[in-house]
Amino acid sequence: MTPDGSCPPWGRPPVVDTIGCGFLAIRARSFEFSMSLRVSDGPLVGIAGRAYTGRMSDPKSEASRILGLRLRRRRRQLALNQEAVALLAGLNVSNYARIDRGHGNPTFHTLIRLATVLGLEPGDLMTGFSAEQLPPTRDSLTRSTGSTWTGQIRPT
CATH class of the missing domain: 1.10.260.40 (lambda repressor-like DNA-binding domains)
Structure with a gap:
């Protein structure tokens, strides 16, 4: 919609529903207007809500x-x-x-x-x-636990 609340002559602007968030963009010769908005329903909203419930993991090293x-x-x-x-x-x-x-x-x-x-x-x-x-290497893990690989290599 335009700033005065009416729809532009080419119709309603697109709203994209991706993971529960939408993005509204309107472009005209005299102005450009963009805003992000939270979409309260949509096919991916439930997934997005669950995806961010956990605590951020610690760095690997x-x-x-x-x-x-x-x-x-x-x-x-x-x-x-x-x-x-x-x-x-x-x-x-x-x-x-x-x-x-x-x-x-x-x-x-x-x-x-x-x-x-x-x-x-x-x-x-x-x-x-x-x-x-x-981070620990595979070799350091076997050295610290004392277990080693005891398999055989056979010629082919």
Whole structure:
């Protein structure tokens, strides 16, 4: 609807129901109006309500948490939001958001892209980590439990 409450000449604007949230967008020559709204019914509302009831999980490692802090600090210094950084780095916003919160495990190439977007050297993101800050490896799990694999490898 237009600001005066009437519908534009081309009909009612689209409302998209995705996971319980809608987005209303109206475009005309003289103005552009956008707003987000909460949809109280729809096929996905019940699913969305259940999806966010749990507590946010802890970071997978201390190193992931520290990396997220470094990225977030630099992003805020540049006055960028997560969406802008993700777009500039060629990442999905939700994937970048996980890294920014310290829950992601970015690839080498992703780290280079993020460092470039944020005006950093990749080494600036990776310095100062110790082995204790990393998640345990499979080898360290078998060493700590004392159990090892005792199978045989047969030639084929």
